[in-house]
Amino acid sequence: MEYMNTAPAEEPRWLTDEEQRTWRAYMHAATLLEDHLDRQLQRDAGMPHVYYGLLVQLAEAPRRRLRMTELAMNAKITRSRLSHAIARLEKNGWVRREDCPSDKRGQFAVLTDAGQETLGKAAPGHVAAVRQAMFDRLTPEQQKALGDAMLIIAEGLQPKEAGADLPWLR
Amino acid sequence: MEYMNTAPAEEPRWLTDEEQRTWRAYMHAATLLEDHLDRQLQRDAGMPHVYYGLLVQLAEAPRRRLRMTELAMNAKITRSRLSHAIARLEKNGWVRREDCPSDKRGQFAVLTDAGQETLGKAAPGHVAAVRQAMFDRLTPEQQKALGDAMLIIAEGLQPKEAGADLPWLR
DNA sequence: ACTGGATACTTGAACTCTCAATCTCTATGC
DNA sequence: GCATAGAGATTGAGAGTTCAAGTATCCAGT
Numbered sequence: 594m595e596y597m598n599t600a601p602a603e604e605p606r607w608l609t610d611e612e613q614r615t616w617r618a619y620m621h622a623a624t625l626l627e628d629h630l631d632r633q634l635q636r637d638a639g640m641p642h643v644y645y646g647l648l649v650q651l652a653e654a655p656r657r658r659l660r661m662t663e664l665a666m667n668a669k670i671t672r673s674r675l676s677h678a679i680a681r682l683e684k685n686g687w688v689r690r691e692d693c694p695s696d697k698r699g700q701f702a703v704l705t706d707a708g709q710e711t712l713g714k715a716a717p718g719h720v721a722a723v724r725q726a727m728f729d730r731l732t733p734e735q736q737k738a739l740g741d742a743m744l745i746i747a748e749g750l751q752p753k754e755a756g757a758d759l760p761w762l763r
Numbered sequence: 764m765e766y767m768n769t770a771p772a773e774e775p776r777w778l779t780d781e782e783q784r785t786w787r788a789y790m791h792a793a794t795l796l797e798d799h800l801d802r803q804l805q806r807d808a809g810m811p812h813v814y815y816g817l818l819v820q821l822a823e824a825p826r827r828r829l830r831m832t833e834l835a836m837n838a839k840i841t842r843s844r845l846s847h848a849i850a851r852l853e854k855n856g857w858v859r860r861e862d863c864p865s866d867k868r869g870q871f872a873v874l875t876d877a878g879q880e881t882l883g884k885a886a887p888g889h890v891a892a893v894r895q896a897m898f899d900r901l902t903p904e905q906q907k908a909l910g911d912a913m914l915i916i917a918e919g920l921q922p923k924e925a926g927a928d929l930p931w932l933r
Numbered sequence: 934a935c936t937g938g939a940t941a942c943t944t945g946a947a948c949t950c951t952c953a954a955t956c957t958c959t960a961t962g963c
Numbered sequence: 964g965c966a967t968a969g970a971g972a973t974t975g976a977g978a979g980t981t982c983a984a985g986t987a988t989c990c991a992g993t
Contacts, residue, residue, distance in 0.1 A: 605887035612898055615910030619897075620816070622917035623793050624839040628930055629920055635951085641979075646790070661942060669794040674980060676943055681979085698941040698988045717775035727789075728782055730919050731912055738908035740785030742901055747792035749900050750799055760798055762940095763982090805981085811949080831972060844950060846973050851949085868958045868971045932970095933952090 626726055633722045638715035639685075643668065644678055645719065648687060648712045651704035658703040660693065665761035669751075672761055687711055796896055803892045808885035809855070813838065814848055815889065818857060818882045821874035828873040830863065835931035839921075842931055857881055 608616060630642045638645065650667045651657050659667070665675040679702050682688040687708030693699030704712075728736065751759055778786060800812045808815065820837045821827050829837070835845040849872050852858040857878030863869030874882075898906060921929055 605890050606894065607890060608893070608898075612906070615906050615913075616893060616897070618910045618914040618917055621839050622913040622920070623797070625917055625920040625930070627793070628839070631951090632928075643979090662940090669791050669798070671981080672942060673944085673982080677979070680943090693941095696941080696989075698986095700942065720775050720777055723778070723786060724776065726920060727786070727916055728778075730915050735908065735912045735915075736782070736785050738905065739912040740788045742905045742909040743785075743792040744788040745900050745905075746897055747788055747795055750792070750795040750896060758802075760795070801981090813949095832970090841951080842972060843952080843974085847949070850973090863971095866959075866971080868956095870972065 629726060630719070630722060634715065634719060637718045638711060640682075643670065644682060645712075645715060647675070647678060647682065647702075648704060648708055651688065651702060652709060652712055656703075657709070658691065658701040661700050661702060662761055664702055666759075670760055671763050673763075675761075682708070685711075799896060800889070800892060804885065804889060807888045808881060810852075813840065814852060815882075815885060817845070817848060817852065817872075818874060818878055821858065821872060822879060822882055826873075827879070828861065828871040831870050831872060832931055834872055836929075839917075840930055841933050843933075845931075852878070855881075 627642065634640055634642050634645050640648075646668055647664060650664055651659055661672060661675055661679070665672045668675070670678075679688055679690065683690065685707075687705055689703050689705050691701040691703050693701055731739065751757065797812065804810055804812050804815050810818075816838055817834060820834055821829055831845055831849070832842060835842045838845070840848075849858055849860065853860065855877075857875055859873050859875050861871040861873050863871055901909065921927065
């Protein structure tokens, strides 16, 4: 090799002032909102927001059960994180594990009656918090625009290509 | 008291299908994006996204320093979280603490030259990641709408009233 | 069958964050 | 001047997350 194949090292395209404002508004809202919901659910239901989301997924699934990887994918988290989370929810008696008959490596996370119960009691307060923080403050048009934008971002971060760095395959 | 002052307990206003879609798109994008940025910065700069944000705040502040509470407010986090974070950044040599002369209870977090240096090296990769995940995928109109919506949400979560539950006053 | 490589999931350690308690110092009222 | 409430910040313990490594199983090719 004659010389190092260094990258071009162009001046990075910094954010414009307008973009800065957008980005900071986004980060501030996202940080505050997650903190707000975590706190509300920790207080009223004894679990963080992510864990609540897991129970919701299970409640909606047929036979109230989901394979670990599928659940991780629905929640957009890693399997490792899910393993720890399910262990905790199992201790609470809200979820139970079951072996998969068709694949001995597989595990189902199953929502228990106690879990269903807890979910039912937590849900109203949670919806109220989400409404108050987001939907009650935005017009339908703003909601639509927000949803559209976030959907595009979400899809961009989980490309279909093989070899993509998806949390639940990590 | 004659009877318990029970709440009305009306049927909660559940999210409509449309609202559900918006909410899930939001949560998915927010989760994936934070994971993505954390990972990128952990790999390229050895710190999580929040810590990077702290360095940015300090870099922009006069004399590259900020009082702890003020920094916590800018980052929308608790003082406790900030204390731990600054302790870690101090170990890395990127930040140093200084006493406040006018208020002996106060502390300044000061960005060191090493911190500035680290920041400078991490910034291009970070901006690129943010662009790729968000700005490159949205039209200017969508960016504007997203920013507007998130600004409203952020402001709703930090009311001016006394006694509001703000993370940095917790 | 058998073997190598992928898939499904778990584990433990290091790191981060939360919560409640603590400490010091400031400001207020008497 | 002095007591006391509040403000600024930190601490330690427990809970949650990440990362790298581990176990067990499945599958494709031979």
